[in-house]
Amino acid sequence: MLDAAVTVFARRGYQAASMDEIALAAGVSKPLVYVYLNSKDELFTACIRREAQAVKAAVRAAVEPGAPPDRQLWNGLLGFFEHTAAHHDGWTLLHSQARTVGAPSAHEVAAMRQEMADFVTLLIGAAARDAGCDLDHSLATAEVSALAHALIGAAESLAGWAPTAPRAFTGRDAAATLMNLTWSGLHQLLGGQRWRPQGG
Template identity: 55%
Template sequence: MPRAVRERHMLDAAVRVFGRQGYRAAAMDDIAELAGVPQPLVHLYLRSKEDLFVACVRREAGALLAAVRGGVRAGDPAERQLRDGLHAFFQHTVRHPEGWAVLHLHARAQGESSADQVVALRTELVGLVTRLIVSAARDAGGASALGRREAVGLAQALVGAAESLAVWAGGDPSVTAREAVSTLMDLTWPGLAPHLSPIPPSPPHPHP
C-alpha cells in the first residue's frame, strides 16, 4: 500500500478514536488496531501521540474550511452565499461527527499547536462571513451605515451560533442541515436587516 494511502487510513482511524474518546483516553494501540497496522508503524509514520493528534486537527480543520468555501458560489448574492456556506458547514459537521468533536471539543484543551489550528480555522470562517456581510450591505446600499468593526462583531456572533447549532444537530439525527440553517438565519437575519437596507435619501432642505 502506498505510504500516502496508509497514512490516510491511520489518520481516519485516529480521528475516530480521538473524536469518541478524547485525547487522554485514546490509546495508540486502539488507533493501530482500527487502522489495521502494527503500532510501531503508527509511530514510524506519525511519531508521537501528540503529533498524530495535531495532524488530525490540521486535516479536519482544512476539510471543514474547504467544504464551506466549496459551498459558496462567487456570483451569487451575498445572502445566498451566506446561506449556502452555512448549509455546507452543517452538512460537513453532521457527516463527520468525530472530526467535529476533535475540533470543537478536544483540540482547544490539548496543547498550543492543536489550539492554534482551531483558532486559525475560526479566524478564516469569521473573515469569510465578515466579507459576505459587508458585501450584502454594499449590495443593498447600506455599506456606509455598517462599519468594519461592527461587521466583524456580527460575523463572530454568527459563527459562534453556528458552532452551537452544529453540536445540537450532531446530537439529534432528526435535525437536518437545512433546518439548522433556517434556525440560524431566523435568529440572526433580523439583526442584520437594518444594515442591509438602502439608506434613505436625506430630506431636502427647506427654502428660506
Template identity: 55%
Template sequence: MSGKARVRARRMPRAERERQMLDAAVRVIGRHGYQAASMDEIAEAAGVSKPLVYLYLHSKEALFTACVEREARTLIAAISEAVGQRDPADGQLWSGLLAFFRYADERADGWRVLHVQARTHGEPFARLADTMRARVLGFVTALLTSAARAADGTRDLGEHELTGLAHALVGAAESLATRAADDPALTPTASARTLMDFAWTGLGGLVAGERWS
C-alpha cells in the first residue's frame, strides 16, 4: 500500500472503515465459506492491510460475528420497514415476503452468511442466526393470528397449529430463496407471489385455478 493510500486509510472515519471491512468479509465468506476465507483475502478485498483488520475487529471470529449481526439487523429492518401495520394480514405478509426475497437477491452473499455459514459453524454464530429467525417467526405467527381472527372472530387457531404454520412458511421462504440463487426466473416478486399463492390460496385453490392477488 502506498504512502498516500495509508494517509487515506487513516483519515477515513472509523465507522466507514469498519463498514468497508464488513462488506469485504461478507463477500469473501459468502462465496468461499468461513473456514476457507482468510484474513489476507478479506484485507485485500477491503483494500487495507491485515494488521488494520485485526486492529479494528480483533480476530476472525469477531469479524464473522460482526458480519452475522449486521446481516441479521439488515434483514429484520428490511422486513419491518416494508410492512404497513394498517394493511390487512395478507398485504402485510406479501410486503414482508417481498422484502425478504429482495434482501436474499440483492445481498446474496449476506444471505449465505446468515442461512448457511452462521448455522454450520457453531456458537455463537448459530445463536445469532437463530435469534434473527425467531423474530421472523414471531412476525409471521402474529400475521397468521390476525388472519385467523379476521376470517372467524369467534375462534383462534391453537398455539401449536399457528407455530407449526409459521415454521412451515418461514422454512418454505428460506428454501425458495436458496433455490432462487440458481434460477433467474425466480425473481423476488415471482418468489413472493409463488409463496403467497401456496400459503394464502392453498394447494386446493391452486388446483382449482385460483390465485392470490
C-alpha cells in the first residue's frame, strides 16, 4: 500500500492524488486503506517517514566507520545517490512534494537533512583537525557547519537533476562530481587558500 501511495503521490502530487487512485494502484479497496491510515494526510506522512528512513539507512550502510574522512564522505554520497537513483519516486516525494504539503511531512524531511548535515559536519571537522586547523574559534565552527549544509543542498539538487541529465548520469557520476567540487575546494581552504572578492 505504501509503495503504491509513494508512486501516486510522486507522480500526481499530493493535491491531485486521490485515495481511490492509491487503493486501485495497491490492488485493495478504499475502505481498507482507511483501516490502516485514517486520512490522506496520515498516509502521506507515513510515506514521507518511510522514504526518509530509507535514505538515512542507505547512507549509514554505505559509510565505513573509521575510514579517513574523505573516504567516509565518498561512500556516504555514493550510497545517497545510488539510493535516490534507484528510488526516484521516493526521492521526488521527499525533495519536491514534502515541503509544500504541511508541517508533519516538512518536519520529517528537515530531521533527515539535519541528521545528514550533522554527519557531514563531523567529517569536515575531522578533516580540518587533521590539517591542523583550530576549530575552537566560533567563526571556524560556523563555517564548517555552513559547508556541511551547502554540501547537503548541492547533493539534493544534483539528485533531483540527475534523471533529466542530457546523458546517462549514474549515482557514481554524481558522487564523483560533488567530491571534486567540495573536497578539492576544501583542501585549498584547509591549506589557507581562500577566495576573496577583489577590493575587499
